[in-house]
Amino acid sequence: MSVTKLRAGLDGAMDAIVLSLALWTLLYCLGLATQWSLWPSGWLWLVATVTLLAWRVRAETSAAGDLGFETVAAQPPQPAADGTSPRLPLLCAGIALAAVGAVAGLFWSKSAFPAAWGAATVAVALLTAWIWLRLRATGAETEPPLGVPEPRPDDGGLWAHLGVLAISAGLAVSALFIHLEDGDDAYYVNRSVWVAEHGNAAIRDTMFGAEEYISPYGGGIPIASIEAQIGVVAHMLGIRAGTATYLIAGPVFSLLAGWAIWRLVRAWAPRRVFLVYAASIAFLMLSGDSTLGNFWIVRMWQGKVMAICFLMPLIWAYVTDVVESRRAAADRTEWWPVFMLLAAGTAFFGLTPTAVVWGPLMSTAILLAALLVRSGQLAIASGALAVGPVLSGTAVIVFSSDVGGKDPAKETLTAYESFVRVLGETNPMVAVSLLGLAVAPLLVRFGTPTLVAGSSALASMAIFAPGIMPLANAVTGSGPILWRMLFCAPIPVLVGLLASAPAPAWLPRGRLVPALAGVALLSGLALGGRPIWAYTDHVGPVWVDTRPQWKMNRSARDDVALLVDQGVRGDVLLPPRQMRALAMYSTRAFPIVPDDWFIDNIGEPQAKTEARQLLFRVAEGDNRNPSIPAVRRSLELLGVDVACVGSGPNGPRILAVYKRAGYGQERRYGALRCVTPQQ
16 A cells, blocks of 8 residues: 555545544433433444545555545745735844844743743734735745745655554554543542443432432533543443543544644644654643643543543644645535534534534634634634534533533633643743744644644633633633633644744855754753653652553452452442542442542532532541531431441541441451441
C-alpha cells in the first residue's frame, strides 16, 4: 500500500469512529428517553461501526488512489503594490507583544498575569489581522507570510506515518502502566457499571442507591453517552466495567488521540511535519504539572479527556478541510467535512457535558474565520458543529437545577486561576504555551489554516476578558467548568509548531526566527518539563505500575470484590478507599459515601446528609471520639446493612464504635472485619 493510501485509510477510519460515536450518542438519547435496555442497541451499534469502518476506509483509499485531493500549490510571493508587507506595523507590534507575553510567563504570578494574558491576546489578534490584510492585498492564499516560498509538505512520507503509528502505539501501552487514581471515576465508572449490570441509562443517581436520588451532577439529565457505551461493551464481552474502562477504552483512545493530533499537524504545519508532531507529543508528555498533562493519557478513559485529545484536533482538521479540500475531478463544493462537523458536534456532547460550553466557543471561532475568509460554507460548518452541543445544552438547562455543581457562582475560577489550572505554574512551560498561542498565525500554513488557528487561539483567550465568564456562568450555570475554555485552542499543536517556525528571507541568512523558536521550545521542555509519569497537577499520586490494572487501589478493589462475590448486598459502610472502589466495581451493594464530594448534591433530606458526613468521618478515622448515640442514629437513619473496617491501625477502634452503636456478629472478608445490626 502506498503512503497516500495508508494515510487516507487511517483518516477514513478516524472519520468512521467519529460517526460511530455520533450514532451511539443518538441511540443512547433514545434509550435515555424510553428507559429501555441499551444492550440490544449495543449490537446494532457494533454492526454499524464495522460497516462504517469498511465504507470509510474503502472510500478514502479509493479516492486517494483514483482522484486524490486537490490542494493549492505554493506560489512565489506576490508583494503588495508598494513592495512591502501591508500594515507592517501590525506585524512588528504583534511579534513584540508575543515576546512580552512569553517573558511575562517566565515570571508567572498573579501580578504578572495581566501583562502575560493581555500581551498574548492582543498579539494573536494583531497577527491574525495582519495575515488577513496580507491575504486581501496579495489575493494569493498560499503566499507564505514572511516571504519564504515553500511547497505544501507531502505529509512527511511513509516513515513519518509509520513513526506516528509507533508513537501512538507507545501512548496506548503507556496508558496501561501509568497509574493515576481520580475522584471523578466514582461517578463515571459507576455509570458504566450500572449499564453493564442493569442495561438502562439511569437518569437518577446509582452511586448511593438504585436510582433513589437525583443525579449528583446538577440533578439533571446525564447527556454524556460514553460511560453507557463502555458499560454496554463490558456486558457484550462479559467483563467488568472497570476492565472495559481502564484496560480497553484508555489505551484505545490514547492510540486514536495520537493519530488525531497527527492529522491536525498535517493540516496546519507548513514544514517539518514529523518534527512538529514529535514536539507536540513531547510537550504533552512533559506537562505533568498542568492540566494539559493531567487531561492526557493518564486519564484517557474519561469522556472529557477523549474530547480534548481525540475529538478537538479532528474538529480543527475538519474546519480546515471545509475550505481547502475538494475533489480534483469535480468542480463543486465538497460538503463531507461539513457533515463530519455535524457528526463531531453530536459525538462531542456524547463524550462530555462540557461540550455545552466548549462547542459554542469553538463554533464562534470558526464563524470568525468564516467572516475573515468570506466563506459561507465555513459559516454553515460553524453552525453544524454547534447543533449537538446547543440542543443538548438546552436540555441540560431546562431539566437541571445547576450545571457542574450546587453553587457555580462560588466555584467559578478567576482568569488567572483558570490559566494556572490549564498551563500550570512551571514558568518555562507557561512561557512556551503563551508563545505558541500568541504567534499561532505566523506558524500555521498560510491561508485559511492561518486564520482558523488564529481564530481558535483568539477565542479561547478572549473569553477570559473581564466580565465574560460571569456572564457565561449567569446564562448557563457552568461556572465550575469555565476554566476549561482554554482547551478550545489546540495548545500542544501550537507549541509543536514552534519547531516549524519560518525563516524570513529578509533576515540575515534567514536563520534567526527558527533558531529563536527552537531555543524557546527546547528551553521550555528541558527546564520546565515535568513527566506525566512522575508528576500530576491537582490529584494523585501518580506512578508507573508493574502491570496493567484498574486505576484504583489494588487491595481496596480486592476487598470489595470479595464482599460482592460472597453475596454482601444493601447499604455498606466501609473505609473510604473501599467505598469508592465499591461504586466502581458493582451496583449490587451501595457505599454510604462513595466520595464525600457528592454528598451535598443528591437532594436528600439534610438529616441524611449530616448522617453520611458523620459516618464518613468515623470510617476514615478523623472523628476520634464520636458520640455513640449520634453514630447509632446515623446508622439507623441510613439503614446500614454492613459496617466494615480495614486492617489499618485505626481499625480496632472504629470497629469498637460500630459495636457500641449496636452492631455485632463479626465476620471477615479478606482484610475486612465486618459487623451487622444486632436483632
